[in-house]
Each structure stands twice: as structure tokens, then as C-alpha cells.
Amino acid sequence: xxxxxxxxxxxxxxxxxxxxxxxxxxxxxxxxxxxxxxxxxxxxxxxxxxxxxxxxxxxxxxxxxxxxxxxxxxxxxxxxxxxxxxxxxxxxxxxxxxxxxxxxxxxxxxxxxxxxxxxxxxxxxxxxxxxxxxxxxxxxxxxxxxxxxxxxxxxxxxxxxxxxxxxxxxxxxxxxxxxxxxxxxxxxxxxxxxxxxxxxxxxxxxxxxxxxxxxxxxxxxxxxxxxxxxxxxxxxxxxxxxxxxxxxxxxxxxxxxxxxxxxxxxxxx
Amino acid sequence: xxxxxxxxxxxxxxxxxxxxxxxxxxxxxxxxxxxxxxxxxxxxxxxxxxxxxxxxxxxxxxxxxxxxxxxxxxxxxxxxxxxxxxxxxxxxxxxxxxxxxxxxxxxxxxxxxxxxxxxxxxxxxxxxxxxxxxxxxxxxxxxxxxxxxxxxxxxxxxxxxxxxxxxxxxxxxxxxxxxxxxxxxxxxxxxxxxxxxxxxxxxxxxxxxxxxxxxxxxxxxxxxxxxxxxxxxxxxxxxxxxxxxxxxxxxxxxxxxxxxxxxxxxxxx
Numbered sequence: 001x002x003x004x005x006x007x008x009x010x011x012x013x014x015x016x017x018x019x020x021x022x023x024x025x026x027x028x029x030x031x032x033x034x035x036x037x038x039x040x041x042x043x044x045x046x047x048x049x050x051x052x053x054x055x056x057x058x059x060x061x062x063x064x065x066x067x068x069x070x071x072x073x074x075x076x077x078x079x080x081x082x083x084x085x086x087x088x089x090x091x092x093x094x095x096x097x098x099x100x101x102x103x104x105x106x107x108x109x110x111x112x113x114x115x116x117x118x119x120x121x122x123x124x125x126x127x128x129x130x131x132x133x134x135x136x137x138x139x140x141x142x143x144x145x146x147x148x149x150x151x152x153x154x155x156x157x158x159x160x161x162x163x164x165x166x167x168x169x170x171x172x173x174x175x176x177x178x179x180x181x182x183x184x185x186x187x188x189x190x191x192x193x194x195x196x197x198x199x200x201x202x203x204x205x206x207x208x209x210x211x212x213x214x215x216x217x218x219x220x221x222x223x224x225x226x227x228x229x230x231x232x233x234x235x236x237x238x239x240x241x242x243x244x245x246x247x248x249x250x251x252x253x254x255x256x257x258x259x260x261x262x263x264x265x266x267x268x269x
Numbered sequence: 270x271x272x273x274x275x276x277x278x279x280x281x282x283x284x285x286x287x288x289x290x291x292x293x294x295x296x297x298x299x300x301x302x303x304x305x306x307x308x309x310x311x312x313x314x315x316x317x318x319x320x321x322x323x324x325x326x327x328x329x330x331x332x333x334x335x336x337x338x339x340x341x342x343x344x345x346x347x348x349x350x351x352x353x354x355x356x357x358x359x360x361x362x363x364x365x366x367x368x369x370x371x372x373x374x375x376x377x378x379x380x381x382x383x384x385x386x387x388x389x390x391x392x393x394x395x396x397x398x399x400x401x402x403x404x405x406x407x408x409x410x411x412x413x414x415x416x417x418x419x420x421x422x423x424x425x426x427x428x429x430x431x432x433x434x435x436x437x438x439x440x441x442x443x444x445x446x447x448x449x450x451x452x453x454x455x456x457x458x459x460x461x462x463x464x465x466x467x468x469x470x471x472x473x474x475x476x477x478x479x480x481x482x483x484x485x486x487x488x489x490x491x492x493x494x495x496x497x498x499x500x501x502x503x504x505x506x507x508x509x510x511x512x513x514x515x516x517x518x519x520x521x522x523x524x525x526x527x528x529x530x531x532x533x534x535x536x537x538x
Contacts, residue, residue, distance in 0.1 A: 006355075017329065018363040018366070020325070021322050021367060028317070028318060029318055032314045034307070034311040071353070
């Protein structure tokens with residue numbers, strides 16, 4: 001890890017802490033999911049699991065980040081110097097391995113398709129996102145451990161291919177299913193799809209910032225560390241909590257259209 | 270950080286801990302929100318999220334405060350001397366960034382307006398409060414890091430402008446919507462508006478105490494630290510838990526007027 005100035009260190013540290021709070025609050029909200037009918041509770045609970053898992057990992061990432069540095073006075077100014085304890089960048093990949101398949105499940109679940117239809121989409125989407133994450137990690141590891149440029153960019157391209165498969169499924173195959181959704185909810189479902197496209201694009205961007213911010217010897221510069229951590233964190237907030245809010249609004253809109261459930265009893269006045 | 274005497278240190282430390290308990294208990298109460306109809310649950314859950322997020326941040330502020338001092342014997346008396354680890358004043362701003370927009374959401378949500386009306390108010394209120402907080406932080410940072418008076422007061426004025434916008438929306442535009450609420454609930458909604466005015470005024474006051482309590486060299490005096498921390502903490506308790514109780518009473522009064530929901534069963538005696 002390179003030496004960070006207090007500004008860079010604080011930006012990362014405070015953003016990691018803010019993310020713990022955001023993911024925790026989002027989890028509570030998705031678990032309650034007020035004004036959502038029972039039919040959409042599976043989608044909302046999976047949405048809450050995603051942010052709960054992220055809340056745990058951000059707590060760990062923050063501890064690992066804190067431990068990776070010691071505050072020292074360098075040339076009369078405060079600086080955060082590598083403590084020798086490595087910063088564990090696998091937490092992010094562990095988080096993604098668990099949460100990204102669930103993000104696909106929540107999108108399909110909120111559409112409340114038939115079992116056969118849901119299975120048809122998830123059979124492609126889940127292996128594709130798992131492959132995307134598994135192929136990305138060796139490249140990430142090459143960035144942080146001074147690996148070759150060939151490794152950094154080779155794994156990047158390898159990981160990008162399953163990402164394109166996901167986009168192809170969402171923007172071509174899924175369109176038929178969206179057309180059968182209630183007209184008043186179609187706009188929100190299409191928005192969820194666009195949120196996937198935009199928020200997931202942050203990840204390769206953060207990766208590129210990290211990869212390009214290496215010194216000639218392959219070491220990470222301070223700018224690269226800040227860019228990488230801030231980029232991934234903003235991507236996670238929008239792709240998990242932000243995406244979850246869109247899923248909630250889809251569930252709420254559809255519940256409204258169907259009439260709120262009265263547990264099978266005659267509706268209250 | 271200046272050296273604190275045991276009285277000043279204990280006042281801050283114990284108030285921070287008391288706030289963790291208050292916010293935690295308030296969260297549980299707002300999540301249960303007894304005798305409140307389903308229509309007002311979104312408002313109550315958002316109210317609970319605000320205190321939950323604050324509970325997390327007060328836990329962190331307390332840890333950061335504890336770490337920023339070491340107990341020593343100075344001139345034969347116990348004193349709390351700066352440990353060299355900085356006190357993280359961004360936790361408060363992170364908290365406000367997340368919770369203050371939600372405070373606006375809970376006020377509008379409990380009125381149960383139409384979607385278009387709610388959106389009309391929130392489109393102005395949310396950007397205004399976010400701007401208010403973002404513009405306040407550089408000034409706060411100038412107070413705690415010995416910045417210039419120009420920075421301290423310039424950012425103060427900049428941050429005050431969006432606060433005036435919020436008050437203008439609440440006390441002029443919102444009045445039309447309040448007039449359409451049930452007569453028996455109007456008094457409580459107007460009270461909620463006054464609570465915003467009074468409790469939010471504590472924040473600039475605490476800021477002024479901090480800013481005026483600096484030594485000529487721009488360092489914080491012990492009095493300024495106690496005033497700032499105690500002021501912000503009391504402001505947070507009243508603006509979040511206290512305001513939340515008013516929101517709860519609005520939701521309860523309106524539920525009472527509408528008849529409690531009986532899930533379709535004959536109403537209980």
C-alpha cells in the first residue's frame with residue numbers, strides 16, 4: 001500500500017463507514033418493505049439480504065483498511081504509511097460472489113413470473129455473474145500485488161465477456177417478459193434494467209482507474225488506491241441499495257395495482 | 270484537541286453514550302409504532318431508520334472521542350490530553366447526509382399526500398438539505414483544524430441559505446397541504462414544522478459556540494469542544510427522536526380518526 005495523505009485516507013475511511021450505515025439502514029427498510037403485498041416479499045427479503053451481506057463486508061473492509069495503515073509524521077506533516085498488514089481486497093469479491101447472484105434473483109423475483117420462466121432466465125444469469133466475478137479476481141490481485149499488465153488486462157477482458165452475456169439477456173430475452181408486466185410497472189422494471197447497466201459499469205471503470213494508476217514498477221499509487229476504493233464503494237451503494245429502492249418501488253406499484261392484501265379476509269372499509 | 274478536565278470529558282462521553290441508548294430505543298419504538306394504520310407505516314419506518322443510522326454514528330463518535338484522548342496526571346490532577354489520534358468529526362456529517370433527507374421524507378410521508386404532491390415538496394426539500402450539509406462541512410473542518418475565520422464564517426453563511434429555503438417551503442408552500450389535512454391533526458403537523466425550526470436552530474448555534482470558542486491562533490478551547498459536542502448531541506436527540514415522537518402522534522391521531530384497521534375482522538371492542 002502506498003502512503004496516503006490525511007485527505008485521501010479520510011475520504012476512503014469515511015466513505016467505508018457511511019456505507020456500513022447505508023447498507024444497514026437499507027436492510028431494515030427492505031425487510032419491513034411497507035405497503036408491499038406478500039407475493040413480492042421474497043424479492044424484498046432477497047434485496048435485504050444483499051445489503052445485509054454488504055453491511056458485514058464493509059464493516060470488515062473498514063477494519064482491514066484501518067489496520068493496513070499507521071499514522072506517522074512524515075516531513076512534518078501527518079501521513080498514513082503502510083503498516084505491513086495487507087489490506088484484504090478479497091472481502092469485496094466474497095461480497096460480490098454472494099450478492100451479485102442475489103441481485104439477479106431479486107430482479108426476476110419482483111416480476112413474479114411463472115416458475116419455469118424465472119428458472120429459464122436465472123439458469124443463464126447466475127452462472128454468468130459468478131463467472132464474471134471469479135474471472136475478475138486474478139486481475140484485481142495482479143493490480144494490488146504488482147502483477148504483469150498482461151494479467152491485469154487479460155483477466156479484465158475475460159471477466160467482461162460474461163458481463164456482456166448478462167446485458168444481452170436483460171436487454172433482449174427479458175424484454176418479452178417485461179412486455180407482459182402491468183403497463184404501469186413496465187417503466188420501473190425497464191429502469192431497474194438500466195440501473196444494472198449503469199451501476200455495473202462503475203466496477204470496470206474503478207478497475208481501469210486502479211490499473212492505470214500503477215507506477216512503472218507495478219506498485220499502486222495513492223491516487224489509484226483512492227480511485228479504486230471510492231469507485232467500488234459508490235458502485236456498491238448504487239448497485240445494491242439504489243437498485244433495491246427501484247425493486248421496492250416496483251413491488252409497491254404492483255401491490256397498489258392489485259389492491260393491498262387483506263390476508264384473504266373481506267377488505268376493511 | 271485541547272486538554273479537557275474530567276468534568277468536560279465526562280459530560281461529553283456520557284452524553285454520547287446516553288444518545289446511543291436513546292436512538293436505539295427510539296428505533297425499536299418507531300418500528301413497532303403501535304396503534305398506527307398500515308398507511309402510515311412507511312413514515313414510521315423511515316423515522317426508525319433515522320434513529321437507527323444515528324445510533325450507529327453515536328456508537329462510532331463515542332469510540333473516536335475515547336481514542337482521541339489519553340488520561341494523564343497534569344499538575345497533580347487528572348486530565349484528558351489529546352492522544353494524537355484525530356477525533357473524526359465527519360461521522361456527524363455522514364449521519365446528517367443520510368438522515369436529514371429522511372427527516373423530510375417522514376414529515377411528507379405522514380401527511381399521506383398524493384404522489385405528485387409529495388414529489389413536488391421533496392424535489393425542493395431534499396436537494397436543499399443535502400446542500401446545507403455539504404456546505405457546512407468545510408466550515409466545521411476549518412473550526413477543528415485551525416482554519417481562517419473567513420472560511421469558518423463564509424461556509425456558515427453559504428450553508429445557512431439552503432436552510433432558509435427549507436423553512437420557506439415548510440412555512441409557506443406546505444401550508445396549503447396542511448389545510449387539507451383532518452382538522453384534528455393539523456395542530457400536530459404544525460407542531461412538527463415548529464420542531465424542525467427550533468431543533469434545527471441548535472445546529473448553527475452549536476457551530477457558533479465552536480467558532481467563537483477558538484483561541485487567537487485558531488485552536489479549539491476546551492469550552493468550545495464541550496459546547497460544540499453537547500450542542501450537536503442535544504440537537505440530534507430532539508431533531509431525530511423528539512421529532513419522530515411528534516410524527517408518531519400525527520400517525521396515531523390520523524389512524525384514530527380513520528378507524529383502526531381490523532384486517533377485515535369485526536373491530537375489537
